[in-house]
Amino acid sequence: MGPAPLELDAVTKRFGSFTAVRDLTMSVPKGSIVGFLGPNGAGKSTSLRMALGVLSPDEGKVNLFGASPNIESLRHVGFLPEERGLYKKMTARATISYFARLKGMSAGESRKRADELLERMGLGEFARARVSKLSKGMSQKVQILSSLAHQPDFLILDEPFSGLDPVNQQGLEDMIIEEHKRGATILFSTHVMEHAERLCDSIVMMARGRKVFDGTLDEAFGALGRAVLIGVSAGFDLDAALKPKGFEINERSGDVWRVRLPAGVDAQDALRAAIDAGAPITSFRPEEARLRDVFVSLVSEAEAEDLRQSLAADTARKVA
């Protein structure tokens, strides 16, 4: 088994006094689909540009197929940048063929591949149309096809779903699965959690330039903690009733209380405790964990931590 397609080791990137990425370590194993998640400005695109050698890290090391990013290793990579752009006067077919040739394909092979991909994406009749004549969605498809026309071993997609309608988003998801089946390793960034939930084996979450989570989806849900939603008749204080029994209630929406389950305690134990406490129960439902909740929780924590650090630094400055 060869080296991992991508390994970042304690990578930091600064722009002037602003630190865009701080001490990021992550790995993308061969054959995996990894979601690179984070809110806008989290440092995802900067990290990906470093992974591709477009930007050099100020600290740390980037390994692409076991070596520093270079044109040879980049030939095995397909990249869809966040900022979409194509030569407007080129035709769809020529565009795909051009980028495939830059990655080492022969002229004939690249044209054949372009025709095949355009046909498969329903753009066959637009193969000879100039990019300027295509709709935004069509142009985006052409760019996606340009990034994977040379059948890369490793596909890096920066916010691939942004700007696509739900039908095309589904089409792209199918294409990612197809590429994965072909044997490609895939790393894609997004801030739409549903795509990551459906596609990823593992995820890396970023917030404020720092990695806040790196693991499988199950581990991510575990990080959030399990909970049950218990509805009670108006006026009953479930928090006061369950707290003595070791349960923590961290959210309430009307008369529905969110009860966190401590380690080793299951949903039935929580229900039993509520009944024992005389709670007039109107509804009961184990919470379905969503990646979005994990994301919000981790990002909020990171932001709160940043705020704490910033306040501490301010105080230290004032004292000094």
Next chain:
Amino acid sequence: MIRSIYLVARRDYLGYVQAWGFWLGLLLTPLLLAVAIMAPTWAENSQPTRYYAVIESGDTFSTVLDAELNENRVEMARLSLDPASVMGGAEPNEALVTFDETLQSGASIEEALDRAGAPAFELPQAGFVQVPAPATTQDAITPYLLGDQLVDTPEGPLPLFAAIFVPDGDGEIEYWSENVTADTLLRRAKAAERTLAERRIFESAGVDPALLSRASQETRPVTERRARPASSEGGSQVTMADRAPFYASVLMAFMLWFLIFSVVNYLLMGTIEERSNKIFDSLLTSVKLPHMLAGKLLAVLAVALTLMGVWALGTTILATALGDMIDPGIRGPIFTVLGSVGDFQLLLPALLSFVLGYLMYGAIFLALGSLCDTIQEAQTLMTPLIVMLMVPMFMITVAISDPESPLIAVMSWVPVFTPFLLILRIPTVLPLWEIAGLLVLMIAASLLVLWLASRVYRAGAVHGAGVGDVGKWFGKLVPGKKSKA
């Protein structure tokens, strides 16, 4: 590496030549150049003939004035009869001798041309023609000048353009005309008076005017010679072959300037397009930055060579098709000059100058484009560059009159002007150390500019630096001034 450069160059080249602007430039440039060359002649020929009167006793002033006004037409007629002699200093042919003699005898230019036998030449029409004065006093002539009354002319009745009153004795000459902007006739009248004043002074000193006429006829020819003539046929006498390298160098310097001026814009526009279309990241993950820049520079160089090639081919076809229609006397000097273009001693430095000059200016425009999202943004930085590109054009003009001017010598050591001025200085028997020095300077300057341009390009393409950052970079260079950038 070669493949990447080739692919980038090929794409860019095809992108440029498929644009309608390229074809417009290809076809219109020779037409516009032809118009620019012919414009003075057309302007002269399109001028209506103007009619003037001289009020004097006798015809002394009007005869001299007529000769002054026809000086250019005489020179054109002489050139048509014997270009080799008029331009190159060769012995005059029989036709020219006949023409000069006929003119000396007092005949008109048309008559002299007829006698010399030059039916193919169409003499431009005279700009000013004298008519008999319709009146002899200022009051009486005023209605003719105002157009209230008309004078008889070969074209029919027309207003009088000017009336010149020449008094007897020392009185002041009065030039009357309602047109105060077209001063050609006025200047010629002043010149005629200067000639007459000389004659009067000689006469007052007891010198017969006929002697002056004889003096001009018996002027000994001044033959230009040099120790190392280009052609051994005429001995040491300077011929067109000696001057041809200089004319060729002017031609090449102008071509270099023209090509750089016309094609560097392609680099600017192409890079702005890539930046505004956000293509850099896709490209930079497929091609190394130096290879991408090399491809782009090569593409535009190929565009320049295509333009040159098509124009050269067009000129050759036209010359072959119309060659017989060109007077052999004119064709000879042209081919001598064109032959000098192929001279290795001139061609090699010229080619190096072209390549290095193109690289220098191309890299600057490429870097500039990488900082701009729109053409409007680029224009804020374009003005100083255009001014910088115009200076060599002025230098070429100075060099035409004196290629050994100290100004040209000094300016040729300014790297951005070296490519143009080195070519112009080569025919002036430049010492070898200076040629070598200028070439080294050009190479070093080109490498420095390329290095700086690639850094600016990286800042623009990778880090998104913009026009506003240029000011900050310069700010950093000012000692003691801190910049936030």
